[in-house]
Amino acid sequence: MERFDVLVAGAGASGMCAAVAAAREGARVLLVEKTGLLGGSNTQSLVCPLMGFHAGGQQVVRGLAQEIVERLREKEGTLGHIPDPLGVAETITPIEPETLREVYFDLLREEKGISPLLHTLVMEAHVEDGRIQGITMAGKAGKTEARASVYIDATGDGDLAAASGVPFTQGRPSDGAAQPMTLLMKLGGVDLEKVRSFMRRSPSQFVLRDDWDTMPYIAVSGFFEKVEQARARGELTLPRDRVLFFQGVREGEVIVNMGRVIQCRSTDAMDMTRAEMEGRRQVREILNFLKNHVDGFEASFLVETGATIGVRESRHFRGLYTLQAEDVLRGAMFDDAVAMCGFPMDIHDPLGKDLAWTQMTQWQGYDIPYRVMVPETLENLLVTGRCVSATHEAAASARITPTAMALGEAAGIAAALSKETRVQDMDTGLLRERIRTWGGIPGRESLPR
Numbered sequence: 001m002e003r004f005d006v007l008v009a010g011a012g013a014s015g016m017c018a019a020v021a022a023a024r025e026g027a028r029v030l031l032v033e034k035t036g037l038l039g040g041s042n043t044q045s046l047v048c049p050l051m052g053f054h055a056g057g058q059q060v061v062r063g064l065a066q067e068i069v070e071r072l073r074e075k076e077g078t079l080g081h082i083p084d085p086l087g088v089a090e091t092i093t094p095i096e097p098e099t100l101r102e103v104y105f106d107l108l109r110e111e112k113g114i115s116p117l118l119h120t121l122v123m124e125a126h127v128e129d130g131r132i133q134g135i136t137m138a139g140k141a142g143k144t145e146a147r148a149s150v151y152i153d154a155t156g157d158g159d160l161a162a163a164s165g166v167p168f169t170q171g172r173p174s175d176g177a178a179q180p181m182t183l184l185m186k187l188g189g190v191d192l193e194k195v196r197s198f199m200r201r202s203p204s205q206f207v208l209r210d211d212w213d214t215m216p217y218i219a220v221s222g223f224f225e226k227v228e229q230a231r232a233r234g235e236l237t238l239p240r241d242r243v244l245f246f247q248g249v250r251e252g253e254v255i256v257n258m259g260r261v262i263q264c265r266s267t268d269a270m271d272m273t274r275a276e277m278e279g280r281r282q283v284r285e286i287l288n289f290l291k292n293h294v295d296g297f298e299a300s301f302l303v304e305t306g307a308t309i310g311v312r313e314s315r316h317f318r319g320l321y322t323l324q325a326e327d328v329l330r331g332a333m334f335d336d337a338v339a340m341c342g343f344p345m346d347i348h349d350p351l352g353k354d355l356a357w358t359q360m361t362q363w364q365g366y367d368i369p370y371r372v373m374v375p376e377t378l379e380n381l382l383v384t385g386r387c388v389s390a391t392h393e394a395a396a397s398a399r400i401t402p403t404a405m406a407l408g409e410a411a412g413i414a415a416a417l418s419k420e421t422r423v424q425d426m427d428t429g430l431l432r433e434r435i436r437t438w439g440g441i442p443g444r445e446s447l448p449r
């Protein structure tokens with residue numbers, strides 16, 4: 001295979017943005033993805049809505065992420081940015097995962113600088129003199145090698161960085177347990193007016209903004225009593241304290257984010273097998289519960305489940321800087337900021353049924369510095385998306401899709417600019433300028449005052 005300027009491992013939200021940004025900066029890009037889909041957890045596992053585009057009354061993520069929303073809008077695959085009725089984020093952006101799949105393939109067809117390679121797993125890295133010299137990939141035909149000047153790990157789990165020997169932690173520091181996994185599902189035939197009417201009668205059973213009932217869109221975090229009763233009867237055995245679902249883009253559809261599989265590592269195939277089996281068992285349990293006990297779901301039906309279970313957390317790399325909970329809470333600003341996040345910390349209990357999110361008031365979001373993507377040791381590797389250098393708590397915020405996209409865009413531009421240099425020597429002033437030129441927001445300082 002020819003030598004590329006940039007090799008992106010993983011074509012999820014972050015990897016897609018990285019590949020497109022690098023190509024638009026003139027780099028020849030090899031994009032390697034282990035499945036046949038582009039878009040990662042949003043398209044493989046039905047993760048939606050997108051959350052955290054806004055904070056403090058301003059849009060804090062733009063650039064390629066916003067372009068993707070516009071492309072979805074043209075195909076009627078999103079309702080756009082709308083207020084979050086739960087009040088967790090300032091806005092949410094409901095999307096149709098099937099349309100997102102199409103949008104990513106459109107992008108790939110248009111970007112002539114990207115050579116895509118699907119159904120190929122990035123396996124090994126050959127490191128010499130502090131640089132990745134090449135990687136080994138696996139496909140049906142066996143092993144192949146590829147080489148590039150700069151590598152971007154956008155695998156979510158950080159497979160390439162791990163194979164390159166970059167130090168990492170996994171899960172939370174106390175016991176290594178990671179946030180639970182969830183197999184999401186889409187249901188149709190839901191009577192949302194009936195759901196709304198129940199919510200009006202029993203508001204204490206829900207987490208809601210005060211003005212939720214003035215909004216045309218519905219999201220539900222609650223039915224606490226019904227869940228507790230079903231658990232007591234033994235009808236619900238999964239470790240979860242509530243029903244969580246979001247109205248979909250199409251009439252009568254909802255995305256249910258209620259399943260919970262705990263104590264599994266996404267980097268262990270045996271654990272992942274157990275997680276997929278348990279996730280699928282839970283689907284039927286949840287369906288029966290909703291149909292039998294939740295107003296509005298009597299005539300509902302299963303449209304689809306995620307092709308794979310959704311993984312919230314796995315490896316966290318040690319970068320030149322590690323994002324801290326404190327940075328999220330105080331709305332940190334950094335001189336080398338390359339992206340922003342408008343989503344609070346949202347920790348699904350790694351061992352139990354609870355959910356803890358930090359209610360943020362008067363919060364304007366926070367900056368993410370370039371250094372969280374730069375490993376200490378290697379000169380030509382950037383890590384982006386879900387597995388950047390962040391603590392368990394900070395990652396519970398920064399893992400959100402719009403921010404993964406913004407980080408990917410920054411990583412792609414940085415890689416294209418680092419073809420001849422070390423990623424540690426990046427001129428972050430120039431990088432921030434390029435992000436702005438492409439319509440992105442490299443930190444709070446760039447927001448209109």
Ligand SMILES: Cc1cc2nc3c(=O)[nH]c(=O)nc-3n(C[C@H](O)[C@H](O)[C@H](O)COP(=O)(O)OP(=O)(O)OC[C@H]3O[C@@H](n4cnc5c(N)ncnc54)[C@H](O)[C@@H]3O)c2cc1C
Nearest residue numbers: 010012013014034040041051122155156310311385386401
């Ligand atoms: C259950 C759940 C609910 C969530 N809810 C929300 C929500 O409501 N709103 C929101 O905005 N975010 C939500 N998130 C978070 C969000 O989905 C992700 O954290 C974010 O999209 C991560 O994007 P990514 O590109 O970093 O990783 P991923 O989406 O995981 O993409 C990684 C890509 O790399 C590929 N890959 C992996 N390993 C290899 C390899 N070795 N070789 C080649 N390819 C590889 C994968 O197939 C995939 O395509 C949720 C996540 C989960 C799991």
